[in-house]
Amino acid sequence: MMNETxxxxxxxxxxxxxxxxxxxxxxLCVLRGMRLVINGLSHQQQPGDIxxxxxxxxxxxxTLLRTIANRLPVARGQISCAVPVVYIGHDDGLSGSxxxxxxxxxxxxxxxxxxxxxAIDQALDSFATNRFADISIQRLSRGQRRRLALARLKLAPAxxxxxxxxxxxxxxxxxxxxxxxxxxxxADSGGMVLAATHFDFAIAASPQIxxxxxxxx
Amino acid sequence: MTPFFAxxxxxLMIAWQNRQDFGVMLIFFVIIIVLFPLxxxxxxxxxxxxxxxxxxxxxxxxxxxxxxxxFAQDVRDGWLDQVSLSQLGLGWYALAxxxxxxxxxALPLLIMTPLMxxxxxxxSSQFSxxxxxxxxGSMGLTLLGVIGAALAEGARRGAALMALLILxxxxxxxxxxxxxxxxxxxIINPHLMLLCAVFVVLLAIAPLVAASALETGEIExxx
Numbered sequence: 001m002m003n004e005t006x007x008x009x010x011x012x013x014x015x016x017x018x019x020x021x022x023x024x025x026x027x028l029c030v031l032r033g034m035r036l037v038i039n040g041l042s043h044q045q046q047p048g049d050i051x052x053x054x055x056x057x058x059x060x061x062x063t064l065l066r067t068i069a070n071r072l073p074v075a076r077g078q079i080s081c082a083v084p085v086v087y088i089g090h091d092d093g094l095s096g097s098x099x100x101x102x103x104x105x106x107x108x109x110x111x112x113x114x115x116x117x118x119a120i121d122q123a124l125d126s127f128a129t130n131r132f133a134d135i136s137i138q139r140l141s142r143g144q145r146r147r148l149a150l151a152r153l154k155l156a157p158a159x160x161x162x163x164x165x166x167x168x169x170x171x172x173x174x175x176x177x178x179x180x181x182x183x184x185x186x187a188d189s190g191g192m193v194l195a196a197t198h199f200d201f202a203i204a205a206s207p208q209i210x211x212x213x214x215x216x217x
Numbered sequence: 218m219t220p221f222f223a224x225x226x227x228x229l230m231i232a233w234q235n236r237q238d239f240g241v242m243l244i245f246f247v248i249i250i251v252l253f254p255l256x257x258x259x260x261x262x263x264x265x266x267x268x269x270x271x272x273x274x275x276x277x278x279x280x281x282x283x284x285x286x287x288f289a290q291d292v293r294d295g296w297l298d299q300v301s302l303s304q305l306g307l308g309w310y311a312l313a314x315x316x317x318x319x320x321x322x323a324l325p326l327l328i329m330t331p332l333m334x335x336x337x338x339x340x341s342s343q344f345s346x347x348x349x350x351x352x353x354g355s356m357g358l359t360l361l362g363v364i365g366a367a368l369a370e371g372a373r374r375g376a377a378l379m380a381l382l383i384l385x386x387x388x389x390x391x392x393x394x395x396x397x398x399x400x401x402x403x404i405i406n407p408h409l410m411l412l413c414a415v416f417v418v419l420l421a422i423a424p425l426v427a428a429s430a431l432e433t434g435e436i437e438x439x440x
Contacts, residue, residue: 066298070302071298086302087298087302089295089298091293091294091295091298092294094296095227095231095296096294097230097231097234097235102230106223106227109222109226110223110304111302111303136234
């Protein structure tokens with residue numbers, strides 16, 4: 001069963017706001033160039049919530065995720081998030097010249113997460129990437145890179161907010177199941193997930209859906 | 218400090234994997250130096266006073282030539298997104314980039330310099346003065362290059378734009394550097410002190426300028 005919430009009109013924030021323990025977006029507007037891409041979006045998410053962000057191409061899903069990740073400026077409105085944010089965007093954030101293991105270790109170090117070999121191994125295991133974790137990234141396929149990028153999620157603290165931009169776009173069926181399992185386990189342990197996707201995502205946990213409206217050109 | 222050194226470690230690993238790029242830069246440095254005497258001729262009365270400037274110009278051109286791609290790969294890979302969300306912060310990231318870039322490009326060039334100095338018949342008593350001035354100068358040029366690369370990142374004609382932005386700013390380093398290298402007052406001379414002053418000012422502002430350029434540059438690129 002899916003719980004559909006249309007969040008597009010500016011007057012939907014009549015509901016009561018609780019203090020920030022998760023993610024709270026209030027009346028958000030984002031400009032790209034001269035165009036208003038997100039117009040008056042409000043959204044609230046508590047620990048344990050999984051949300052799916054849907055909508056046609058160009059509706060502003062990636063823009064919203066990048067804005068929450070603090071990579072795009074907010075034109076109006078407010079975003080408050082009290083927990084660490086992990087962002088897996090369109091780009092995997094892996095350097096092609098070094099191996100997946102080296103990429104993951106460096107990432108854990110610059111974030112101040114556990115970077116010991118055991119922690120890295122466990123993260124690599126969770127997306128079944130051990131077989132190709134020591135080969136340089138430029139020799140891996142699109143889906144293999146995606147799996148290494150997603151393995152980062154397992155290094156982040158339990159309460160973090162995962163922002164996933166089309167996480168399952170190039171994954172095979174088996175890895176998709178691993179991703180769903182990881183997402184559901186994260187939500188069960190008090191984490192939050194906000195994923196932009198066009199495909200089925202963590203169906204077993206019946207995620208809530210946010211549909212962004214098509215943007216008038 | 219772990220995030221800072223982790224970034225340097227990562228860049229050095231990537232640099233080692235792409236070491237042929239730096240080999241090309243080193244050969245570029247040698248070729249520029251060799252071309253000057255070929256063009257001027259074998260008259261030592263003309264050549265001798267020009268040898269130190271040759272080395273400086275070659276160093277300046279080859280150090281700045283390696284900068285156009287400094288941030289481009291990280292932006293394309295999405296690593297910059299990860300950095301800006303991390304504990305590291307863009308300022309420290311830019312400084313880490315400068316250090317790893319200096320280690321992987323300018324340091325080999327400095328190691329090569331005594332060989333070039335022998336080839337150009339520079340008196341060996343002048344080697345240490347030249348090397349110390351080049352050491353400070355190359356660090357200053359690296360910081361300038363970081364500013365330029367960050368400002369030009371995302372621009373369509375990034376490389377040409379960077380040369381226009383940075384070469385005029387490199388003039389003080391070139392002037393104090395050549396004077397310090399040829400000074401009769403030994404290694405620590407007033408020109409070297411001025412060169413150090415330029416370096417220290419750049420050290421203070423370069424990470425901040427680069428960080429704000431990388432932050433705003435992000436607004437215009439990608440969807």
